[in-house]
Amino acid sequence: MRPLFHNRSxxxxxxxADDVQLSPGALGSWAAExxxxxxxxxxxDGALLLRGFGIGSPEEFRAVAAAICPRLLDYVxxxxxxxxxxxxxxxxxxxxPHLEIGLHNELSYTRSWPERVFFCALVVAxxxxxxxxxxxxxxxxxxxxxxxxxxxxxxxxxxxxLRDDDEPGP
Numbered sequence: 600m601r602p603l604f605h606n607r608s609x610x611x612x613x614x615x616a617d618d619v620q621l622s623p624g625a626l627g628s629w630a631a632e633x634x635x636x637x638x639x640x641x642x643x644d645g646a647l648l649l650r651g652f653g654i655g656s657p658e659e660f661r662a663v664a665a666a667i668c669p670r671l672l673d674y675v676x677x678x679x680x681x682x683x684x685x686x687x688x689x690x691x692x693x694x695x696p697h698l699e700i701g702l703h704n705e706l707s708y709t710r711s712w713p714e715r716v717f718f719c720a721l722v723v724a725x726x727x728x729x730x731x732x733x734x735x736x737x738x739x740x741x742x743x744x745x746x747x748x749x750x751x752x753x754x755x756x757x758x759x760x761l762r763d764d765d766e767p768g769p
Contacts, residue, residue: 600640603648609734610646623659626652627666637667641715645734657685660719664688668715676709691718691730702733708757 603612615621621629626649630637641647654660665671671687679700680693692700706712718730739747 602644608644610648610732611640611644612648612650613640614649614651621652623652623654623663626654627663630663630666634667645736646732654719655721657688657719657721660717660721661685661688664715664717667717670714672711672713677706696727699731702731702738704735 600611600613602608603610637647649663652663654663661671673687674681674683674689679691681689681691682693683689694700704712705716720728742750
């Protein structure tokens with residue numbers, strides 16, 4: 600385990616040792632046994648990147664995700680068009696690849712938002728393909744104190760703006 604980037608704590612990179620071959624089934628068993636450690640690392644570092652474990656199908660991905668977070672949710676009420684590829688496994692988005700989706704808290708405007716968000720690249724993009732993530736605690740800490748104070752005093756109301764076109768965003 601080590602930070603993926605030298606100048607940031609997030610994400611924490613978790614890879615098998617060079618001399619260890621872990622199948623996705625073994626990864627799922629290990630994850631279930633070490634769920635408390637994984638939760639602790641996510642809480643401390645903000646995100647984990649599990650790399651090199653040979654996940655080869657949406658079903659294997661789901662099994663590992665369920666080992667880490669047994670209460671997986673269906674994708675309901677989201678703004679991004681997605682396709683279901685396996686039980687509770689969806690494409691990240693159906694938007695054209697040239698469009699960038701801005702940072703957001705996944706499904707934060709719904710009554711039931713995910714405890715964890717999992718991503719898996721079964722086929723690595725030849726170019727692009729990045730998924731931008733941010734540590735919400737850092738975003739909050741970096742807001743101007745007056746803005747933060749306004750949110751704490753007034754609260755937050757989410758409004759969902761649905762669009763008729765194929766462009767992301769409000």
